[in-house]
Amino acid sequence: MPLTAKRPTRWSWRALLPWGVGVLPLLCGLAVMRWQTEQELQASSLATAREVGVHVEAILDSLSSAAHHLLPKAGLPCDEVQLALRIEVTRNAFVRSTNLFDHDRLYCTSLFGDFDEPVNASDYTNGQLWLMNGNSVTPGQALLVYRVNQESRGDRGAITTVDGRHLLTALHLIGADNLVKVHVGNHWMGSDGQVHDGKPPLAATAATQYASTRYPFDVHAGYEEGRQAALMRSRYPALLSLLLMLGLAAGAACRWQIRRASSSRGELDRALDADEFVPYFQPVVRKGDYRWAGVEVLMRWQHPREGLVRPDLFIPYAEHSGQIVAMTRALMLHTAQALAPHAALLEDGFHVGINITADHCRDLGLLDDCQTFLQHFPPGRVVLTLELTERKLIEPTPVTLELFEKLHAMGVMIALDDFGTGQSSLNYLRQFQVDYLKIDQSFVAMIGGDALSQHILDTIIELSAKLGLGIVAEGVETEVQRDYLARHEVDFQQGYLFARPMPADELLLALAAQPGSPQLPPGNGPEIMRG
Numbered sequence: 001m002p003l004t005a006k007r008p009t010r011w012s013w014r015a016l017l018p019w020g021v022g023v024l025p026l027l028c029g030l031a032v033m034r035w036q037t038e039q040e041l042q043a044s045s046l047a048t049a050r051e052v053g054v055h056v057e058a059i060l061d062s063l064s065s066a067a068h069h070l071l072p073k074a075g076l077p078c079d080e081v082q083l084a085l086r087i088e089v090t091r092n093a094f095v096r097s098t099n100l101f102d103h104d105r106l107y108c109t110s111l112f113g114d115f116d117e118p119v120n121a122s123d124y125t126n127g128q129l130w131l132m133n134g135n136s137v138t139p140g141q142a143l144l145v146y147r148v149n150q151e152s153r154g155d156r157g158a159i160t161t162v163d164g165r166h167l168l169t170a171l172h173l174i175g176a177d178n179l180v181k182v183h184v185g186n187h188w189m190g191s192d193g194q195v196h197d198g199k200p201p202l203a204a205t206a207a208t209q210y211a212s213t214r215y216p217f218d219v220h221a222g223y224e225e226g227r228q229a230a231l232m233r234s235r236y237p238a239l240l241s242l243l244l245m246l247g248l249a250a251g252a253a254c255r256w257q258i259r260r261a262s263s264s265r266g267e268l269d270r271a272l273d274a275d276e277f278v279p280y281f282q283p284v285v286r287k288g289d290y291r292w293a294g295v296e297v298l299m300r301w302q303h304p305r306e307g308l309v310r311p312d313l314f315i316p317y318a319e320h321s322g323q324i325v326a327m328t329r330a331l332m333l334h335t336a337q338a339l340a341p342h343a344a345l346l347e348d349g350f351h352v353g354i355n356i357t358a359d360h361c362r363d364l365g366l367l368d369d370c371q372t373f374l375q376h377f378p379p380g381r382v383v384l385t386l387e388l389t390e391r392k393l394i395e396p397t398p399v400t401l402e403l404f405e406k407l408h409a410m411g412v413m414i415a416l417d418d419f420g421t422g423q424s425s426l427n428y429l430r431q432f433q434v435d436y437l438k439i440d441q442s443f444v445a446m447i448g449g450d451a452l453s454q455h456i457l458d459t460i461i462e463l464s465a466k467l468g469l470g471i472v473a474e475g476v477e478t479e480v481q482r483d484y485l486a487r488h489e490v491d492f493q494q495g496y497l498f499a500r501p502m503p504a505d506e507l508l509l510a511l512a513a514q515p516g517s518p519q520l521p522p523g524n525g526p527e528i529m530r531g
């Protein structure tokens with residue numbers, strides 16, 4: 001059944017798409033936020049590394065200046081130069097000690113005067129810098145040592161030192177929220193103030209490096225794991241909630257749209273746009289000669305996958321949803337376009353019955369539909385009959401009464417369909433100017449049955465005669481039924497005994513084959529006849 005058919009192959013994407021659409025804005029937003037925070041952390045990390053680097057360079061400038069002042073004194077006796085060593089310590093804020101070495105032995109220090117300790121140039125990166133984990137005076141306390149030798153003598157020169165706490169202050173003040181490390185040769189110092197061996201580990205987030213071009217050291221900076229997520233949460237709480245809501249709304253809208261498109265209503269709308277509702281025609285024969293006096297137009301749905309669909313599978317829903325009005329309008333247009341080019345095949349006053357429901361009677365729009373239909377045919381060739389059903393009750397409002405009055409003025413006939421089956425048949429008879437009664441097929445099926453059933457049928461026939469109404473019996477399937485109805489002067493009969501509902505080509509072919517049918521103009525026959 002087209003309106004409720006399940007399509008398992010399409011289920012998966014239908015279920016997944018709303019999730020995809022919902023998550024997409026969130027993912028895009030997160031990607032943009034991630035990129036932005038990454039750039040921000042990278043820039044801040046680099047700025048910190050550079051700032052710490054410049055500060056360390058300034059400290060080293062101080063050490064270098066003191067060492068270069070003392071360099072010419074290297075090799076002189078310690079008691080001659082000791083004062084000069086101490087003056088340099090006093091003059092330079094960062095210098096903790098000054099020392100002279102000769103023949104690769106430290107022989108004079110600002111702290112002790114005469115001294116004797118080996119100096120190994122290979123301990124110093126580029127022969128210039130050594131990050132030590134303390135010395136004999138302050139063991140375990142970081143010390144940065146600067147060494148310079150005389151140009152002519154590599155084993156003679158000056159050594160100056162700075163306390164590691166000066167570096168630590170820079171790391172704490174400049175890189176307070178950053179993981180900053182000063183790296184010299186095979187040693188590095190982090191914000192714990194300890195000197196470690198090897199290369200410093202890379203930070204988990206936004207790892208950057210500043211390499212000094214003036215001294216052999218570099219500064220590593222970066223942030224701990226999860227820093228970026230924390231920044232995103234603190235920086236964009238409103239945007240995150242907005243994205244979440246946007247995602248939810250997009251997902252819900254997508255879900256609604258898919259449901260709508262796959263709903264019965266959506267399916268009927270699609271079919272209407274695709275012009276899939278086509279007319280079938282069931283002939284109505286008149287008493288006496290049983291010639292085809294007209295047709296009832298019955299809707300069929302030419303479904304692209306299901307094939308030809310019976311109306312009882314979709315008409316009840318279309319009537320319930322109100323879409324039946326647009327569908328009937330399309331059906332009337334199709335009918336006119338199919339029959340009008342072959343109007344010569346129709347005898348004058350040929351009845352065309354169209355089923356309408358209560359929804360058609362709410363305004364005067366039906367007048368235009370009928371007008372348009374009749375305009376397709378030569379005047380008087382076709383009598384349009386609207387068949388009212390009781391599936392939905394028609395209220396006798398001023399608009400409805402005006403509609404029926406104007407329809408009559410236009411020459412449109414009204415028939416009460418399925419007469420006798422509903423509770424309103426008699427009310428309809430009183431309220432609207434009815435022209436025909438269509439006896440429901442359930443009464444026709446009673447012919448030859450029990451006496452009571454037959455009595456009801458006889459009463460309906462009598463009633464129509466007394467009221468001066470035309471009468472049509474539908475659902476005639478046997479000759480017994482046909483003859484009984486003929487004996488009771490029923491004007492018209494309709495049923496499988498005479499013909500089943502058929503497509504337009506078949507109808508036109510059959511009409512042309514009827515004895516005494518008017519001659520068709522050449523090349524104007526129905527498609528089926530030309531083929």
Ligand SMILES: Nc1nc2c(ncn2[C@@H]2O[C@H](COP(=O)(O)O[C@H]3[C@@H](O)[C@H](n4cnc5c(=O)[nH]c(N)nc54)O[C@@H]3COP(=O)(O)O)[C@@H](O)[C@H]2O)c(=O)[nH]1
Binds near residue numbers: 494
């Ligand atoms: N509002 C609209 N309702 C419509 C329209 N087109 C059809 N319908 C209604 O759908 C119901 C089913 O119609 P359908 O399957 O086309 O059945 C019709 C005939 O085929 C059937 N019929 C005719 N002769 C016989 C017969 O000898 N035996 C037998 N068992 N069935 C027969 O009866 C249906 C005609 O019914 P009715 O309209 O009451 O004359 C049906 O309720 C249609 O009304 C539409 O465009 N709009």
